[in-house]
Amino acid sequence: MLPPSLVTLCLTACVFASAFAERTFNITELIIPQVVPSSVTEIEIECRYDADFTILTWFKGPSEFLRYKPATVPSIQSFPVLGIGRIDVIHCGPTACRLRLGALTEEAGGLYRCDLERERPPHKFVTRTANMIVHSKEHRRPRLEGMAEEYEEGDEILAYCRGAPGSEMRWYVNAREMMEARGSDTFRRRSSRLIFLGIPPTVTIQCAEFRDGNLLGSVEVKARWKDVAFKMIAQQQGNSKLSGNKWSAPPMGTSNSRRHQYVAGLLRENRIFNEEGIEQIEEGKERVGHRDS
CATH class of the missing domain: 2.60.40.10 (Immunoglobulins)
Structure with a gap:
């Protein structure tokens, strides 16, 4: 049989352990x-x-x-x-x-x-x-200029941010700071499909104005991903709704034969352009590339 003092010690330890385990x-x-x-x-x-x-x-x-x-x-x-x-x-x-x-x-x-x-x-x-x-009050934020509405692979994204004299500019792409551009009023990088998010694919470029480590204001601009295949499908879908007929394949007499071959395949199968369409298009481009190589 355990001594009373030891029993008391054990009970106390159990109570504290239970209280810690059940902390809100x-x-x-x-x-x-x-x-x-x-x-x-x-x-x-x-x-x-x-x-x-x-x-x-x-x-x-x-x-x-x-x-x-x-x-x-x-x-x-x-x-x-x-x-x-x-x-x-x-x-x-x-x-x-x-x-x-x-x-x-x-x-x-x-x-x-x-x-x-x-x-x-x-x-x-x-x-x-x-x-x-x-409630409404005076707007205070820097000025962001130079962005295009659309970009495709390899395009140059060039933007300028204007703030008050003596301010430090910081640049963000999809809410992530680009440390290499800190302190510069110019943002420059090559466009890549990887930075365009969501459906339709967009990228958010944000300029923030700092002074003495404090944020004075910020402004952001969004740009779309320019993809000919997406536009051809959307356009063909609109034409089919107007005519009441199923989609037909676009003309093949263009310089970009690989992309037209795949888009024509999608249209012949009468697929619908939705959230799954991006994966289908990317997979299809790879398949066409393998066949042609």
Whole structure:
């Protein structure tokens, strides 16, 4: 039989272990102003929580604008987002993350989200959202010029960003910073299908204006992927709807015989151009290339 003191020690250890294992993982409060008057120049937002997390993320709509990972150096990263000219971290710690947002425009309004995640086992995730309306105020963001509406493989993407004197420009492609272009008011790179995302394929080029490490404003422009095969299918589909007939193969008397051969094959099989069409087209191009080589 165990001595009473040992039994008490075991029971105490079990209680503490149970309490630790059952610790809650939740967001206790998300503080976001519901309405921001046009006279207000900055606001504070806060996410409060009771959780053993490894990463906290702030979003406005689908765009991430701040990431807090306590175990990394630096532990905080911020990203430009439309409508928010400046992001200052007041405090991020084990119980709350509080931010100050400044130089707001009307586009700062929308759905804000705080995400908590524990990446190590056992994996846990919790999120909370709140909506904010920002009344119209003077627009403050840099000017982005030079982008074309469409690009194809190998085209040069060239853009210029104009901001206030003494500002530092930073460039982002699909929300990822291009470090080699930091500090330059010119962005230049070769177009590649790999950077065009979604359906229809598009790329987002964003210019952010910084001064003394603070974000003053940002602007973004989207461009489409230029693919002759997509256009021929879409055009043929439109013609078929007007005529009431099934698609017919396009004329073959052009210089790009490989692409026309494959598009004609699609049309003869009367396939429909939808989200699966991209994979079919890419696979078909490869098949035609193998046959011709």
